[in-house]
Amino acid sequence: MTKIITAENIEEAAECIRRGGTVVFPTETVYGLGADAMNDDALRAIYTAKGRPSDNPLIVHIADKGDVYKLSSDVNENAKKLIDKFFPGSLTVIMKKSPIVGGVVTAGLDTVAVRMPSNPIAAELIRRSGCYIAAPSANLSGSPSPTVLRHVVDDMDGRVDYIIDGGNCDIGLESTVVDVSGDVPEILRPGKTTYEELKQILPDIIINDAILKETDTPKSPGTKYTHYSPKADVTVVVGSKENVRKVIQNKISVTPNCGVLTYKGGSYPGVFTTDAGDNMQQYAANLFYSLRLFDENGVEVVFAEFADEGGIGLAVKNRLFKSAGHKVIYADD
Structure with missing residues (x-):
């Protein structure tokens, strides 16, 4: 006990x-x-x-x-x-x-x-x-x-x-x-x-x-095997806010029981959303909590907004990409 x-x-x-x-x-x-x-x-x-x-x-x-x-x-x-x-x-x-x-x-x-x-x-x-x-x-x-x-x-x-x-x-x-x-x-x-x-x-x-990337060589704790993954299936959408929103709007229109992890605010009517914060430090602090929140609310598919930024943004990107099994859409391409 x-x-x-x-x-x-x-x-x-x-x-x-x-x-x-x-x-x-x-x-x-x-x-x-x-x-x-x-x-x-x-x-x-x-x-x-x-x-x-x-x-x-x-x-x-x-x-x-x-x-x-x-x-x-x-x-x-x-x-x-x-x-x-x-x-x-x-x-x-x-x-x-x-x-x-x-x-x-x-x-x-x-x-x-x-x-x-x-x-x-x-x-x-x-x-x-x-x-x-x-x-x-x-x-x-x-x-x-x-x-x-x-x-x-x-x-x-x-x-x-x-x-x-x-x-x-x-x-x-x-x-x-x-x-x-x-x-x-x-x-x-x-x-x-x-x-x-x-x-x-x-x-x-x-x-x-x-x-x-994926790795099979465990030189460091926490760098081998699947990591950071909720039960929900995660896809990361990277790019400018406008283009990211367009991609996600198209995806949620044809995806049942989905949710969105927003960055720097945003609204997607009809789906469960939670915001990661206004900067990468807040995104880092909220990421794992947010991923578990989707599971608690029965969300099966998550689309996560992300913008490439320096500093702790590299760490957020590392964890987020791993949580998605490296399923990433580049909205600006």
């Missing part, structure tokens, strides 16, 4: 982690499903709860920057620059793992993914438990990541020991993942920490080609 608590009872959750249990906790990005990163049985419980394949690595969460040097055998200059600038925060750094890191948390890779969350509840849980906490997003594998408590409960009630209610997550998308284990630093998953920000620190950083 799952127990739902608040931060006032965080010691219960910390004790659960110490004894090898599973705890869902809030972070600034999305809710995470955590267990002791050094306990292989506890890690297997994460995979079981999510229905997640065990060849998909997990991110190890820490509460002290110095722990990086215990988890990695090679904290190189690129890693140090990123850690100094962006820890704590929504950045995960991939480095060569140290001997203390086992094969379950890394899915057999020779690297480890490390993040230091800024959310105070997450940080306190890590500190109180005395453990490194491995945690993917707290959703059933393949579904949109949860950013509010009720979506955590929908997926994880009865599957985990504890859920900590921390309210709504601020960012709404998972962390940026950067691999610094090779000669050239590489963004494997975009997030709130943007390419533009990273390039100021590491001028030679590149973006992995697979970010907007």
